[in-house]
Amino acid sequence: MTKPELPTQYTPADVEGPSYERWVAEGYFGADPGSSRPPFSIVLPPPNVTGVLHMGHALDHSIMDALSRRQRMRGHETLWLPGMDHAGIATQNVVERRLAGEGLSRHDLGREAFVERVWQWKAESGGQIQGQMRRLGDGVDWSRDRFTMDEGLSRAVQTIFKKLFDDGLIYRAERIINWCVRCHTALSDIEVEHTEDEGELVSIRYSDEVVVATTRAETMLGDTAVAVHPEDERYRHLIGTTVTLPLTGREIPIVGDEHVDPAFGTGCVKVTPAHDPNDFEIGRRHSLPSITMMDERGVITTHGPFEGLDRFEARPAVVAALREEGLIVAEKRPYLHSVGHCSRCKTVVEPRLSLQWFVNVSPLAKAAGDAVRDGRTRIHPPELAKRYFDWVDDMHDWCISRQLWWGHRIPVWYGPEGEVVCVGPDESAPEGYVQDPDVLDTWFSSGLWPFSTLGWPERTPELERFYPTSVLVTGYDILFFWVARMMMFGLYAMDGEPPFRTVALHGMVRDQFGKKMSKSFGNVVDPLDWIDRFGADATRFTLLRGANPGSDVAVSEEWAAGSRNFCNKLWNATRFALMNGASTGSLDDLELTAADRWILSRLQTVIAQADAAFEEFEFAKVADLLYHFAWDEVCDWYLELAKVQIAQGRDGTRLVLGHVLDALLRLLHPLVPFVTEELWRAVTGGESIVVAPWPVVDKRYADPAAEAEIEAVQELVTEVRRFRSDQGLKPGQKVAARLGLAGTAVAAHEAAIRSLLRLEEPGEAFAASARFTVGQVSVEIDTAGAIDVVAERKRLEKDLAVARKEADQVAGKLGNEQFMAKAPEDVVTKVRARAAQAAADIERLEAQLAALPAG
RNA sequence: GGACGGUUAGCUCAGCGGUAGAGCAUCCGCCUUACAAGCGGAGGGUCACUGGUUCGAACCCAGUACCGUCCACCA
Numbered sequence: 001m002t003k004p005e006l007p008t009q010y011t012p013a014d015v016e017g018p019s020y021e022r023w024v025a026e027g028y029f030g031a032d033p034g035s036s037r038p039p040f041s042i043v044l045p046p047p048n049v050t051g052v053l054h055m056g057h058a059l060d061h062s063i064m065d066a067l068s069r070r071q072r073m074r075g076h077e078t079l080w081l082p083g084m085d086h087a088g089i090a091t092q093n094v095v096e097r098r099l100a101g102e103g104l105s106r107h108d109l110g111r112e113a114f115v116e117r118v119w120q121w122k123a124e125s126g127g128q129i130q131g132q133m134r135r136l137g138d139g140v141d142w143s144r145d146r147f148t149m150d151e152g153l154s155r156a157v158q159t160i161f162k163k164l165f166d167d168g169l170i171y172r173a174e175r176i177i178n179w180c181v182r183c184h185t186a187l188s189d190i191e192v193e194h195t196e197d198e199g200e201l202v203s204i205r206y207s208d209e210v211v212v213a214t215t216r217a218e219t220m221l222g223d224t225a226v227a228v229h230p231e232d233e234r235y236r237h238l239i240g241t242t243v244t245l246p247l248t249g250r251e252i253p254i255v256g257d258e259h260v261d262p263a264f265g266t267g268c269v270k271v272t273p274a275h276d277p278n279d280f281e282i283g284r285r286h287s288l289p290s291i292t293m294m295d296e297r298g299v300i301t302t303h304g305p306f307e308g309l310d311r312f313e314a315r316p317a318v319v320a321a322l323r324e325e326g327l328i329v330a331e332k333r334p335y336l337h338s339v340g341h342c343s344r345c346k347t348v349v350e351p352r353l354s355l356q357w358f359v360n361v362s363p364l365a366k367a368a369g370d371a372v373r374d375g376r377t378r379i380h381p382p383e384l385a386k387r388y389f390d391w392v393d394d395m396h397d398w399c400i401s402r403q404l405w406w407g408h409r410i411p412v413w414y415g416p417e418g419e420v421v422c423v424g425p426d427e428s429a430p431e432g433y434v435q436d437p438d439v440l441d442t443w444f445s446s447g448l449w450p451f452s453t454l455g456w457p458e459r460t461p462e463l464e465r466f467y468p469t470s471v472l473v474t475g476y477d478i479l480f481f482w483v484a485r486m487m488m489f490g491l492y493a494m495d496g497e498p499p500f501r502t503v504a505l506h507g508m509v510r511d512q513f514g515k516k517m518s519k520s521f522g523n524v525v526d527p528l529d530w531i532d533r534f535g536a537d538a539t540r541f542t543l544l545r546g547a548n549p550g551s552d553v554a555v556s557e558e559w560a561a562g563s564r565n566f567c568n569k570l571w572n573a574t575r576f577a578l579m580n581g582a583s584t585g586s587l588d589d590l591e592l593t594a595a596d597r598w599i600l601s602r603l604q605t606v607i608a609q610a611d612a613a614f615e616e617f618e619f620a621k622v623a624d625l626l627y628h629f630a631w632d633e634v635c636d637w638y639l640e641l642a643k644v645q646i647a648q649g650r651d652g653t654r655l656v657l658g659h660v661l662d663a664l665l666r667l668l669h670p671l672v673p674f675v676t677e678e679l680w681r682a683v684t685g686g687e688s689i690v691v692a693p694w695p696v697v698d699k700r701y702a703d704p705a706a707e708a709e710i711e712a713v714q715e716l717v718t719e720v721r722r723f724r725s726d727q728g729l730k731p732g733q734k735v736a737a738r739l740g741l742a743g744t745a746v747a748a749h750e751a752a753i754r755s756l757l758r759l760e761e762p763g764e765a766f767a768a769s770a771r772f773t774v775g776q777v778s779v780e781i782d783t784a785g786a787i788d789v790v791a792e793r794k795r796l797e798k799d800l801a802v803a804r805k806e807a808d809q810v811a812g813k814l815g816n817e818q819f820m821a822k823a824p825e826d827v828v829t830k831v832r833a834r835a836a837q838a839a840a841d842i843e844r845l846e847a848q849l850a851a852l853p854a855g
Numbered sequence: 856g857g858a859c860g861g862u863u864a865g866c867u868c869a870g871c872g873g874u875a876g877a878g879c880a881u882c883c884g885c886c887u888u889a890c891a892a893g894c895g896g897a898g899g900g901u902c903a904c905u906g907g908u909u910c911g912a913a914c915c916c917a918g919u920a921c922c923g924u925c926c927a928c929c930a
Contacts, residue, residue: 072910279928639889
């Protein structure tokens with residue numbers, strides 16, 4: 001076993017790269033579907049090929065890596081499957097922008113050449129994310145890396161499309177959809193971002209009695225009716241009559257429709273079925289014609305003076321024309337309303353009547369809701385399940401066709417006579433048929449991710465073994481659209497088996513003030529920058545330390561530095577242990593000291609608590625627990641006590657040290673994989689901590705008596721340190737002291753106490769300048785001069801005040817009949833004990849104050 | 856317009872019915888032979904507000920006020 005000399009500071013860059021490469025080379029992250037171990041599986045939510053990983057990903061990945069590393073150590077056959085999403089519209093936009101730089105549009109290249117360009121671009125830049133994942137230390141099975149446009153996954157897409165088509169769950173229809181006039185494609189509801197925008201509401205007189213208000217005045221060119229509420233006394237008599245639509249001269253009917261809110265505005269609504277989803281529904285109910293007055297670019301197409309104008313040019317032009325005719329009743333006024341924008345390019349979305357493919361989601365969504373309702377899939381934290389239900393229980397049909405070139409082409413072909421044929425993976429369309437030019441929404445293939453990546457539709461060993469996956473980790477922001485889609489497709493394709501047993505949701509990463517990270521605000525942190533400066537472990541630890549389930553994570557450089565310091569602390573603790581010959585081995589025949597038994601006992605509690613927190617995805621708790629155990633207990637106390645034991649020649653200390661560090665490093669490994677690997681190998685001589693077993697509680701080491709004994713030592717030491725500090729004694733300055741330890745709980749620890757407190761044995765000239773007691777122990781100290789009586793008096797008075805307050809409080813309780821009658825016995829007992837303690841403290845402190853020389 | 860979450864030390868957050876906690880920041884003292892990315896000590900909070908339940912409330916209930924997030928077809 002080699003015990004190399006370690007430098008005094010941990011340098012992450014020296015170990016991270018080589019460790020990661022070794023892990024991959026050794027195949028530790030490879031998952032074997034043929035093994036007999038219990039399976040544990042996670043699929044990585046595939047990042048967009050266009051993207052780079054941001055802090056949100058880093059959090060996501062840190063959690064998944066921690067979960068899978070722990071389960072691997074616990075002996076599970078662990079699969080963490082990586083991959084990327086082709087991100088249709090986003091990627092197409094990126095490549096189009098690059099083309100624009102060359103003065104080209106995708107149409108200049110043509111479809112085939114353009115798609116070729118996208119693949120090229122993917123080949124060039126797709127490796128960036130893999131690089132980032134390696135830097136983070138993600139223990140993924142690279143041999144199973146997948147891409148949503150892979151041959152296998154494309155096959156899965158085509159298979160499920162055909163199945164849905166054959167089951168009548170996919171249909172083609174003319175509907176109002178969200179249209180991006182810049183991307184020239186349909187968007188699903190989730191690809192539309194709503195913001196509160198300032199618009200202008202104008203009121204237009206259609207007739208003497210009918211006045212309508214609108215923020216989109218230009219759409220009046222496409223009006224085919226005016227609607228009023230059927231019960232509205234003001235207008236009931238008009239239903240069935242017509243008005244003349246200004247500027248066009250068209251006669252349009254007045255219809256009665258429940259949708260109209262009589263209390264809003266004038267109670268009259270203009271109806272534009274081709275350009276507004278509500279109006280479309282009204283139109284359907286009343287068999288109104290639809291007039292499309294705008295093309296796919298948002299340019300007005302109706303005849304007249306407005307033809308050829310962009311929608312935003314047409315708006316004021318229409319208003320001006322109306323004003324000229326005296327038909328603007330109320331001047332336009334600012335009006336805050338919700339406006340949809342394309343999530344990719346931020347262009348204002350135009351509702352547009354269009355022929356598209358849809359998924360009938362009702363039966364699928366019902367099943368997706370039921371799987372959570374009956375507990376086949378658990379959502380964590382459970383409060384968020386309600387949002388999930390809100391979403392799946394009220395889902396609109398899903399528009400899946402996109403007028404893009406990058407994506408899975410819709411496998412439907414049209415015959416010369418208008419025949420429609422859906423073609424499965426191993427089939428081909430009849431001669432003379434033409435394929436639908438559109439591609440599928442990116443989320444269609446993402447929805448298959450948990451099983452398409454495992455080889456579906458083939459019943460592969462991977463699918464048998466790793467589906468359903470154990471847990472899905474993602475931010476609560478995309479719970480609905482992505483998780484719900486995977487649930488729907490998973491249940492549908494896998495005979496009612498949901499894609500995951502648990503959905504674990506985390507919050508968003510925010511800056512140190514809890515503000516959202518945004519480019520425009522300039523508070524975005526690049527995880528790679530932190531990895532460079534603080535190390536991957538520190539970056540991960542910082543994120544996990546803030547990861548309370550379902551709530552946001554605020555991070556700052558100070559936290560990252562603190563995490564780096566923690567890693568360094570582990571480094572130096574191990575360095576100390578190695579310098580003192582720590583090693584691992586059986587503790588069975590050892591004569592353990594109280595300090596040994598104390599730290600071993602504490603370790604068992606910590607293992608149990610860490611396990612409990614892990615099971616509940618309480619990563620912040622795990623991190624906090626291990627941080628304090630490592631730093632406060634192992635480093636600040638046990639190592640200090642161990643120094644004395646080693647000096648006393650207790651060789652068993654080296655084994656206990658080795659034992660504790662071994663276990664501590666293994667507990668920490670899921671959170672901070674690199675530093676623990678390095679140190680663990682040095683301590684144990686083992687091959688790799690990645691495949692080391694997870695610590696289990698050993699009840700033989702539970703030792704409340706030893707814990708109480710060491711706590712007493714800690715109390716005494718802390719009290720005397722306070723005295724020393726108040727008296728201005730330098731930490732290193734040795735002073736003589738007489739300790740009355742005989743018969744006390746800490747009698748066995750004199751050497752340790754003297755060492756920790758720099759107290760020497762009293763010499764012949766010993767002259768106590770201060771006397772006090774801590775618990776049972778009397779302390780006399782010769783400070784080699786007069787003590788600072790003022791400081792000492794202050795200290796004692798403060799303690800006395802605390803004790804008196806405590807006594808008062810407790811006396812109040814004990815004197816309260818209701819309390820005595822109703823409080824549980826253990827509480828009363830505790831209060832009594834506090835009363836006794838307070839009384840004793842008061843007596844002792846008063847005596848000490850009285851004995852203090854005047855000063 | 857709905858739903859959910861939050862409001863605790865200067866900052867970020869734990870605690871969720873029986874003596875108010877952590878990290879960072881602040882102040883004081885230290886290169887005490889693992890670590891100055893460190894060690895020891897200290898200061899700092901009527902737990903948003905108002906009521907209620909209870910022997911007892913930061914914690915449970917109701918309401919109010921701000922903040923945040925998601926959803927929604929408000930012309």
